[in-house]
Amino acid sequence: MKLVVNKNGELLEFLYERLDMPKKRVKQFLVHGAVYVNEDRITQYNYPLVAGQKITIDTNSKHLKNFPFSIIFEDDHLLVVNKPSGLLTIATEKERERTLYHIVRDYVLSKNPRGRIFIVHRLDKDTSGIVLFAKDEKTKNQLQENWNEYVSLREYTAIVSGHPKEESGQIVQYLKETKTNLVYVSRHEDGKKAITNYSVLKSNEKYSMLKVTIETGRRNQIRVAFASKKMPIVGDKKYGDKNKVSRMYLHANRLKLYYPVIKKEILFETPIPNEFKKLMKS
Numbered sequence: 001m002k003l004v005v006n007k008n009g010e011l012l013e014f015l016y017e018r019l020d021m022p023k024k025r026v027k028q029f030l031v032h033g034a035v036y037v038n039e040d041r042i043t044q045y046n047y048p049l050v051a052g053q054k055i056t057i058d059t060n061s062k063h064l065k066n067f068p069f070s071i072i073f074e075d076d077h078l079l080v081v082n083k084p085s086g087l088l089t090i091a092t093e094k095e096r097e098r099t100l101y102h103i104v105r106d107y108v109l110s111k112n113p114r115g116r117i118f119i120v121h122r123l124d125k126d127t128s129g130i131v132l133f134a135k136d137e138k139t140k141n142q143l144q145e146n147w148n149e150y151v152s153l154r155e156y157t158a159i160v161s162g163h164p165k166e167e168s169g170q171i172v173q174y175l176k177e178t179k180t181n182l183v184y185v186s187r188h189e190d191g192k193k194a195i196t197n198y199s200v201l202k203s204n205e206k207y208s209m210l211k212v213t214i215e216t217g218r219r220n221q222i223r224v225a226f227a228s229k230k231m232p233i234v235g236d237k238k239y240g241d242k243n244k245v246s247r248m249y250l251h252a253n254r255l256k257l258y259y260p261v262i263k264k265e266i267l268f269e270t271p272i273p274n275e276f277k278k279l280m281k282s
Contacts, residue, residue, distance in 0.1 A: 001087050003055040006246040011037070011047040014055075018246060019084060020128060020273045021070050034058040069103065072130065072268050077261045079104065079117070079133040082270045085247040089122035089131060104133055120144060124220065126235070129156070129252025130268050142260045147217075152265065153256035156212040156222060157201070157272050159249035159279060160231040161241055163208045168199035171225045175218050182238070183220040185228050194218040196225040202280050207234060209280050222250060234279065249276060 003018055015026045015035075029035050030043050036056040037047065049055075073080040081104060083089065088099045101119055108115040118140035120132040134140035143150060174191035177183050185191075195215035202209040208231070212222055220239070226232060227239035234241055235248035256267040 001057040001084065003057070003086060004246055005049045005051055005053040005055065006244060007051050009049050010045070011035070011042060011049055011055075012045040014049055017275055017278065020082065020270075020275075021084070025070075029057055069100065070270075072270060073266075075261075077135050077139045078259065079108070079135060080268050081131055081133070083123055083128055083131045085126050085128040085251075088125045090119055100131060101133075108135070121147065121217075123252055124223075124248075124250075126248035127156075127250045127252060128247075128273060129270055130255045131252075132255075139261065143257075146258075146260075150258040150260075151255065152258075153254060153267070154214050154217070154252070155254035156214070157251045157253050157276060158198075158210045158212050158222060158226070159207050159234045159276060160210060160226050161207060161234055161243060162231040163203055164198070164200060164210075164229070164231065169197070171196040171198070171229070173225060173228065175221065175224060177219065181219075183218070183224045185224065192216075192218050194221045194225065196222055204280055204282070206282075207280065209276065245279070247275065249279065251276065 005014060012030065015029070016023060019026050030045060033041050033043055034057055035042050036058070037049070038053055069081045069083060071079070071081055083100050090101045091099050105117045108117045116135060118134040118137060120134050120140055120143045123129060123131055132143065134143060173194045174186045174189050175183050175194050176186045176191040193216060197213045197215070198210045200208055201211050214221055223233055223236050223239050227236065232239050232241035233248060233250050234243050235245045251273055253270045253272060254267065256265060259266045
């Protein structure tokens with residue numbers, strides 16, 4: 001996991017703000033020598049940081065007793081975790097090892113050497129929040145094949161640059177994708193339909209915090225929706241935001257779906273990350 005320091009301060013306090021996990025777990029990274037500042041291993045809590053420095057956390061360290069995600073729900077068939085921002089869900093050609101999938105797999109294997117794990121859905125690298133893993137192929141197939149029918153709520157919290165004209169609204173668009181994976185709004189109905197709903201939770205002079213729900217699950221849907229309205233998500237450099245911040249301010253905080261194992265709907269929730277609240281106070 002890689003982070004960029006956005007202001008001067010001390011290492012431990014920066015990690016507390018940046019990593020949405022218990023303080024005890026954050027300290028484990030330092031205690032076990034899994035934190036590097038500009039390639040130097042640092043274990044000192046009050047190590048002074050300077051804006052622009054790069055921090056790497058070795059989440060695959062064999063000495064770590066904890067893992068860089070919090071568990072929202074776990075039983076014999078399903079594992080739901082809170083993914084940190086800046087971590088890929090699955091491997092790409094550029095990054096094959098430092099992914100949420102590999103870290104969750106290691107967690108499962110640490111409890112059961114014969115355990116298995118299957119990704120059910122994914123989030124963008126810079127989006128934090130709820131991600132589902134199945135522990136068996138049957139559960140994975142049931143959820144993936146019936147995803148649109150089983151899922152009744154997909155809610156995010158986003159902070160955008162600027163302010164919507166209306167306190168709430170719906171954005172309906174048709175999205176297409178370039179060969180370089182850049183999603184854009186088509187002027188014609190020849191793309192994939194995307195429906196994004198929002199309401200304003202809080203505003204300050206520069207930003208608006210929004211509750212966002214989606215009726216479709218297109219690639220980069222929320223990011224493109226607000227960027228196209230001249231209100232890019234704070235920290236979303238890919239779609240034009242210019243703010244110098246340490247993360248993208250998009251978090252998947254509520255997911256409600258029918259869980260076939262227990263034959264009931266279940267709601268998974270995570271709190272809004274602390275850095276969201278701090279940014280709105282700035």
